[in-house]
Amino acid sequence: MKDLYVPDQAYLVCTEGLKIQQIKVNSQQTIFIAHGKLAATIKDRTSANFICAKMIIAAAIAAALICAIVIVAAPAAVTIGAGAAMAAAAAGGAAVGAMLATVPPTCALLTMPNDWAPVHPRVKFEKKEALIAKSIVPCILGGKVLIQYSKEAAQAAVDMKRKEFAFKLAFVIAASYLAGPAAEGAGTAVTTVRGLMSAFRYRATASYLGSLGIGLGTNFALDRTKDEAKKWLYAQTPVGEYVEGYDTNIDNIRNSVPKAEESSPIDPYDDSKRFGESTKAGHDHVGNRVGNYETIDYESRTIANSNTGGLEEYHTDRVSNATPGAIPERNPTVNNLPGNDIYSDQSGTYMHEENYRQETGREYRPMSAGENAGVAGNTIKGWSKDYFATKPKFKPGGVEGGGLVMDVAQDAYKGVTNMILKDDIKNYVNALQTAEAAAKKSIKVVEDEI
Numbered sequence: 001m002k003d004l005y006v007p008d009q010a011y012l013v014c015t016e017g018l019k020i021q022q023i024k025v026n027s028q029q030t031i032f033i034a035h036g037k038l039a040a041t042i043k044d045r046t047s048a049n050f051i052c053a054k055m056i057i058a059a060a061i062a063a064a065l066i067c068a069i070v071i072v073a074a075p076a077a078v079t080i081g082a083g084a085a086m087a088a089a090a091a092g093g094a095a096v097g098a099m100l101a102t103v104p105p106t107c108a109l110l111t112m113p114n115d116w117a118p119v120h121p122r123v124k125f126e127k128k129e130a131l132i133a134k135s136i137v138p139c140i141l142g143g144k145v146l147i148q149y150s151k152e153a154a155q156a157a158v159d160m161k162r163k164e165f166a167f168k169l170a171f172v173i174a175a176s177y178l179a180g181p182a183a184e185g186a187g188t189a190v191t192t193v194r195g196l197m198s199a200f201r202y203r204a205t206a207s208y209l210g211s212l213g214i215g216l217g218t219n220f221a222l223d224r225t226k227d228e229a230k231k232w233l234y235a236q237t238p239v240g241e242y243v244e245g246y247d248t249n250i251d252n253i254r255n256s257v258p259k260a261e262e263s264s265p266i267d268p269y270d271d272s273k274r275f276g277e278s279t280k281a282g283h284d285h286v287g288n289r290v291g292n293y294e295t296i297d298y299e300s301r302t303i304a305n306s307n308t309g310g311l312e313e314y315h316t317d318r319v320s321n322a323t324p325g326a327i328p329e330r331n332p333t334v335n336n337l338p339g340n341d342i343y344s345d346q347s348g349t350y351m352h353e354e355n356y357r358q359e360t361g362r363e364y365r366p367m368s369a370g371e372n373a374g375v376a377g378n379t380i381k382g383w384s385k386d387y388f389a390t391k392p393k394f395k396p397g398g399v400e401g402g403g404l405v406m407d408v409a410q411d412a413y414k415g416v417t418n419m420i421l422k423d424d425i426k427n428y429v430n431a432l433q434t435a436e437a438a439a440k441k442s443i444k445v446v447e448d449e450i
Helices: 052-074 082-101 106-111 151-178 179-201 202-235 239-246 252-254 268-286 369-388 403-441
Strands: 011-014 144-148 288-308 309-320 333-345 349-365 393-395 398-400
Touching: 052 151, 052 179, 052 268, 082 151, 082 179, 082 398, 106 309, 144 151, 144 398, 151 179, 151 252, 151 398, 151 403, 179 202, 179 268, 179 288, 179 333, 179 349, 179 398, 202 239, 202 268, 202 349, 202 369, 202 403, 239 403, 252 403, 268 369, 268 393, 369 403
Parallel strands: none
Antiparallel strands: 011 144, 288 309, 288 349, 333 349, 393 398
16 A cells, blocks of 8 residues: 555645644544554545635735726826835735635635545445545645644644745835836826717727727837846856746645746736836827817908999918817717898998807827827837936835846845745655655554554
């Protein structure tokens, strides 16, 4: 038999948990192993909580994203600055997530749809499948409940997860603050689109979005290229090992599974921030294309009608400061100012009539092909200046400028925290090789003795 049976009070850890628990055998009362302890079966669980780190982190991210949506939808609703508001939302979301994660039945409910697997294929205790060392209970949130035979190994695993959780939560809150300008930028663009749709409808809106897309796409491509170049550069040095990080999955570590393949290049949280920043950059380079115009139409009619002959004259004129090719708003203000001068006598009739029509309103000035090409060039210049030539400015709304400095600071944080986690991984491996191995040796019962 390659797998050991599991005794009552064996330690349980979750790959996403921050607390150790122990299994309680209630399913059978006749089979004992390991110094007289009851053997666990597929029906045995723990009703206590592991305190799910994933739930807390997810709640923090969700709260920050909800705050970002509010900023985008109603920028005026946030008065303390977008970055500060999003960081506060992330911290508040983490607190709510922690409250939910500590409710006693949470983990039991999240693992209820699944059974321990694998179990012993042949051995049953009181007609219930026997648990073995590699039995696992999956959680619907993606974690796995694992069995550990020693408290030392279980504690080392949880200590590692606690530090990883603390580092991640701090990073999420900080990243939420850094994402403030992106949320404000996206909010500005959304507000502009709403205004254009209300006043000008589809043509002006499509023109704005087309020009915005040039700036957005250019900025996004520059940022993505920068990330790939930085990744390649790190890979050429020992720095890359620490920035990329290590596999902290407890199940992988204890089974000596090589590090999993790299995650998808699409990161919803990071790319949403990049999208917002790119949108802001695009909007800044497109500029405010809405202006005011006034058009006056003048009409003059003169009629002379007498017994000796007639004369009729008609004259029109237009004075306007409207931009050629501009799109006027749907409901401009129109004033008609008629003027009549009529005179008649017995010898004939003379009539002079003047009419003025004044139209005032706003107009949207679409970008020309040359201006659209200039958006890409200006975006490149603006991105380069922001990333290489400015220092970060910390404001309630978030960090402005200093792209290179902030990039290096974030990577340095990742490197330092991953360096610390590397030591915790070693501690867990050492515990598996010593305390865990010793605890497993106490399981003396083998299959043919049951």
